[in-house]
Amino acid sequence: MKMYRSYKPGETILWRGDDLQFVASVVKGVASLSKTLEDGRTQMVGLLLPSDFIGRPGRETVEFDITAITDVTLCCFRRKPFEEMIQTTPHIAQRLMEIALDELDAARDWMLLLGRKTAREKIATFLEMLVRRTNVHGIDANSSDLTLPLTRDEIANYLGLTLETVSRQLNALKNEGMIRFVDRRHFEVVDLLALHEATGDDADGGLPV
Amino acid sequence: MKMYRSYKPGETILWRGDDLQFVASVVKGVASLSKTLEDGRTQMVGLLLPSDFIGRPGRETVEFDITAITDVTLCCFRRKPFEEMIQTTPHIAQRLMEIALDELDAARDWMLLLGRKTAREKIATFLEMLVRRTNVHGIDANSSDLTLPLTRDEIANYLGLTLETVSRQLNALKNEGMIRFVDRRHFEVVDLLALHEATGDDADGGLPV
DNA sequence: TTCATCGGTTGATCTGTATCAATGTTCGCA
């Protein structure tokens, strides 16, 4: 009924079109959802963090590739019994609906970012999101010592940029004194207000992640 | 309990942050969902067509502007009784979940388009979507005499381009013999295969709208 | 009939980001 599976960084969890015999939830680690064009250009369309959900009732294949970014552990259920459970336990459907609607909100914020923001604004938005998410998870409120969970290349795929542009803009924000790097994967935010201004977002219009 | 409201083209149905006392479904017409940056750049993040739904249980404001594109008629319900209905009628929650998941799939396809496609590919994808959607609605199977529901400017906002680029790419596809214009708002597809190739999409990876 | 407006087209130029290329840094492993 219920089983655990683990994946190494870089390992593909599911390919687009794969048969989806299981639904799963992320126990540990970070995974990416991504879509690819014919010639190989790819775009991340979501990140999976612990407690996030894979699979959907009534659909037997996935529409994107799912790849482990860090070590990932999933908790898997067979799809059939899970679907029956939805039928019989109404508030599960409700909960899943809320999850889907939250993801939809996040996807739409990302559409604004991908369609209209400059490279600089994209990077600033991404960093601000990391601040907010780290704080929500209650780790710290001081915006210092944040972790970049992705490589420059992965950030580029997330933001619709190239890795060179990511590197340049990250350094630009550093040189302007908004952020400081501890090492390549760790940074702190020196001037959160300036960072927010650099996102281009409307006063109260941050990402509700 | 249930009432109808109408809007003229260009009229704003809801502003971001507006109090959402109602949920509604579109009876007639086309409306857009859009998000705006501080300096006015805007990006459409969705289109509402007849049968589409506005509002979500458990959230009292909308996160984007909703604007009528054509004459629009909505059928509105008070939010409270609607939410109670969800609690008591389980398959409504299920249906809403499916709608949300479908929209999420569409949003993710759009993220790939916004983040990675060229102007030409964006236009081709948009036209192919119109073909598919028109055919689904059973109007015709011949890809001839399709209607462009949006102005050049609105298309630009939908695709993350400027209106000049939309105009140029539309003409480029015309000059290559893929499409033909009847007038500014009506066209037919001459070479559907070529149009599909121009989308850049992976063989079987069309938009499941 | 004229004029104003709105949506659309077309042209010239500019610019942000991609691309191409070389170099630097870190870390795991023989």
Add this chain to the structure above:
DNA sequence: TGCGAACATTGATACAGATCAACCGATGAA
């Protein structure tokens, strides 16, 4: 202990699409 691979930075150049600007053609009001 040093070597190689992966990740990252930096520089030079190219180009797609934005921007600025002029013009066109319907439609509708006076």
